Amino acid sequence: MFRKVLIANRGEIALRVINACKEMGIRTVAVYSTADRNSLHVRFADEAICIGPPRSAESYLNVPAVISAAEIADVDAIHPGYGLLSENANFAEVCRASNIKFIGPPPEVTRMMGEKSTARQTMKKAKVPILPGSDGVIGSVDEALEWAKSVGYPVILKAVAGGGGRGMRICRSPQELPDLYNQASTEALNAFGNGDLYMEKFIERPRHIEFQVLADEHGNVLSLNERECSIQRRHQKLIEEAPSLKITQQQREEMGKVIRKSLKDIGYWNAGTIEFLMDEDGKIYFIEMNTRIQVEHPVTEMITGIDLVKAQLRIAGGEKLTDIIPQPIVINGHAIECRINAEHPEKFTPSAGKITAFNLPGGNGVRVDTAQYAEGVVPPYYDSLIGKLIVHGKDREEAMNKMQRALDQFIVQGIHTTIPLHKKIFEDEEFRAGNFDTKFMERFFEREKAKAE
């Protein structure tokens, strides 16, 4: 196992990785910008090196600074956390060239999965279900009608040269298709000087489902089953849970097989997440792969009992999955995570500043991952996540009740947080019934607005 690991990140995930290392007897090196001098990841690492001024580009994203720190501290490996340099293939390559183990997949795979169309083609080849698309220009209304018939309505027409919603039309029946096709093509021509269109299957009310995977460097792959992450605002996840109410045991097992085969084909290793959209019929379609640990990894940890960050470290250390993970993987109860962001709970404006009171909930089945503390400061330079509140109950009902009592006891003063928003979501009937999709928050805000009037 590694003797010493540098954590190229900040905030709760840096502390999460430090904790895993400490519990494994690995020495830890934190890096930090001058804005984070008093942060807990600096406080609790064995060593800490200042790598630059507050702006991420000059510190946490500064590859030479991070690598220099790693060389000076003489570490064996670097854990990138999530965000920042975690999916930067160049950084992984520099690590390799510097003879420092990058704790993540090989740079070639990261690069391949970072290109959306390459990833799509790769997954398609590996028999992972992907969202049906025309994979090329649809030249005429007739061709469009035929393609739509083959995948079923609704479909979406998109400009090949497009972006920002222009040249885009959602089409729900063959009757309206010809007009919409012509409108979209004209709009695209006017906007981009190119009227070419392509088509995709459209999901009215998709759920966001993702599968956690672990793969060792010896070709073994494991699916740790799904997480449900449909509660999002502008594509930012707010609440995640596991398991999903909508994934059947059969689907879980089938996906496990598909994922094992596809990632073995690709040559993937370490932790990763494959993201899917689920349509109203419960069918799921690949959208993208994240080649790193995710913010919401704790919900999987709670129901499987597997420490994913420790698994990452052991995989990078060359161990085999069979030695790391007791199998078969059993799902135990239900876990939910709320992201606690330093944001105004209604306007979502970031809220940096000094925390004046900080009370963490505790007790049975409650986990808090945070690097904040009473009298800590939330600097304005980085993302707004200041903590994660995770609960584990014997079923979804118990987990929701636990979350409500824990949210009541999570007190942050001095800055705004999303805690009041979470409290309202956990009182929402649609949320509690579990019948939601990625459009949930839009409907929720409308309901809240209606209530307020």
Next chain:
Amino acid sequence: MFRKVLIANRGEIALRVINACKEMGIRTVAVYSTADRNSLHVRFADEAICIGPPRSAESYLNVPAVISAAEIADVDAIHPGYGLLSENANFAEVCRASNIKFIGPPPEVTRMMGEKSTARQTMKKAKVPILPGSDGVIGSVDEALEWAKSVGYPVILKAVAGGGGRGMRICRSPQELPDLYNQASTEALNAFGNGDLYMEKFIERPRHIEFQVLADEHGNVLSLNERECSIQRRHQKLIEEAPSLKITQQQREEMGKVIRKSLKDIGYWNAGTIEFLMDEDGKIYFIEMNTRIQVEHPVTEMITGIDLVKAQLRIAGGEKLTDIIPQPIVINGHAIECRINAEHPEKFTPSAGKITAFNLPGGNGVRVDTAQYAEGVVPPYYDSLIGKLIVHGKDREEAMNKMQRALDQFIVQGIHTTIPLHKKIFEDEEFRAGNFDTKFMERFFEREKAKAE
């Protein structure tokens, strides 16, 4: 289920019960002394009633005040926590007379188990192994030699009228018995005016092992297996863990059977703990039964996944164990608890006062049960426990490592706590090897003293 429950306690256990009630949709009523006006159990209960001045005798132990509060708040039931009124059979009787459900065993059983000799006889009758004793006066040296031979050396001679160690002798061989017998008898005669002696088997290096039980009001009893609580200072437990390294699966199952039968015979219900001493050969002997929830209940919760306080509430609500507890009970990993006391870590003098900084550890597998907070005050009137740090790992090694990193992150300033002591214990080789007994702390302090010199 109950509509409203009064919690007749304070501190972390009051908050623990409040949390369980909240998660079950039960309304909570806290009671408090004027010294606890700003406590979190008051803050987080739905209602709170001041029942008297700081001294426990005039508030938390004041039966009329507690019952009045219960009547005024119109509760269905009272949860007594641990300590205070929890093993007061009179209180349970007043509850019954007032038509308020007491969440605990019937007062008759509490009373029976509170009398040491009755409890011993009861358990003996129910075939629970008890520490061999002469059960009466040993009238002569010859009788003493005969009895000692029947149970094996060492034995202990005790004055029937005794106390405080006078008239007490540990005897390790038949050669030394006659002299010791005469010395003890003379000493007893001089001290108490009565030279009568009785004898017990003596265990040189006992471990303290206890079994957690749950019983419903329909005659069903379950053993939730053992906890290891040998790390004690002057009979105060400091560290508890589960499972015990020294209990074999066979012993666990045998004890389960014996316990089920004996508690059914007694007519026990609700949660309870049966305490044993284990001798050097791994044989265990009943010493006493606690007829309440224990401080260290979380370690059992962590490895069984069963919420003991919720189980107490449901049992008191009349439910059957088979509906409450998924069976069979499986032991999952290893859990350890450190009691964080407001005490000087070497002198053990209580340390009341204002907390000026308070940082709780979090992350995977870490649970904190506390009612303290930054800027909170530890009043001088009550016991010194201010929090419990519980960790859960896949094995004892992981749990110990997790405890070490969590202790490093548990920061309390303004008062003294036992955190520094715990840190040292977790570095101790004897503790880490698990080869300890209830005399561990004496040896530990000697080693520490030797190190310091």
Next chain:
Amino acid sequence: MEANELKDLRELVEFLKDNKIAEFDLERGDLKVRIKFTGPPVPAAIDYTQLATLIPQQTIAPAPLAAAAAAPVSTPAAEAQAPAENVHEVKSPIVGTFYESSAPGAAAFVKVGDQVEVGQVLCIVEAMKLMNEIESDVAGEVIRRIVNNGQPVEYGQPLFAVKPR
């Protein structure tokens, strides 16, 4: 400055602190004094990280008690009012239910305007079916009855305001 002036100043500052005064100016004849205390109003010590004081304290005040009572009751805010100068509050020594008279329909032990003596019974607080007579711990005029007949009261809750004589 002379010794006794420093002594005077000491006294002045103590007085200002006791009265939570932040700034003080004095001009008289040729004497001018100006004192300004540091930052967060000096002696007051607003302990604003005290969670319990930060948060709406519906649970700490007797609000739930009040809510539990059938009779319309005074608001906790009113109950929590600081006693005005020269008014003594007789407080409940136990948890229970407040009664102004010895039996339903009987005359109240005391009414506003009455002169009461030390040891005179003011009311009853019932706890566990026991009627506990609450005696005045001061001699003076009853100027306000703070709780309503039949209302639950907690330990230390003010029952009567009495102007001592």
Next chain:
Amino acid sequence: MEANELKDLRELVEFLKDNKIAEFDLERGDLKVRIKFTGPPVPAAIDYTQLATLIPQQTIAPAPLAAAAAAPVSTPAAEAQAPAENVHEVKSPIVGTFYESSAPGAAAFVKVGDQVEVGQVLCIVEAMKLMNEIESDVAGEVIRRIVNNGQPVEYGQPLFAVKPR
């Protein structure tokens, strides 16, 4: 000022500090006293709930860095010393290893006592095999080299003390 006046003043100031007074004016006849304490609420106000400042900060200071270096190094305490008045510290703009000369055995770019100009190379900080020349951002006399040859330095770590002219 006379000796006993200074003594009086000392007493007055002690007194004001003890009482956390920020400003004090006194005028009498021809005597005018005005005292105003500097910045952060006078002497007390240690922000003692700041965890990061509370705890032995071995990890925040460059101690581990220093420990990692083979060469004997100055203690972090010394490095952390506040610069004396009129001394400018040239700080490392990057993380890396400090070298006083362009090659082993070559003469140091500068030595104590040298006059340096703005833009003059003072040393090299090596990061990822790249030799980064560090230029002076002030003109003046080099009065101290703060780090040792071959020592790792972090961002913002003082390298030289220069007395500007």
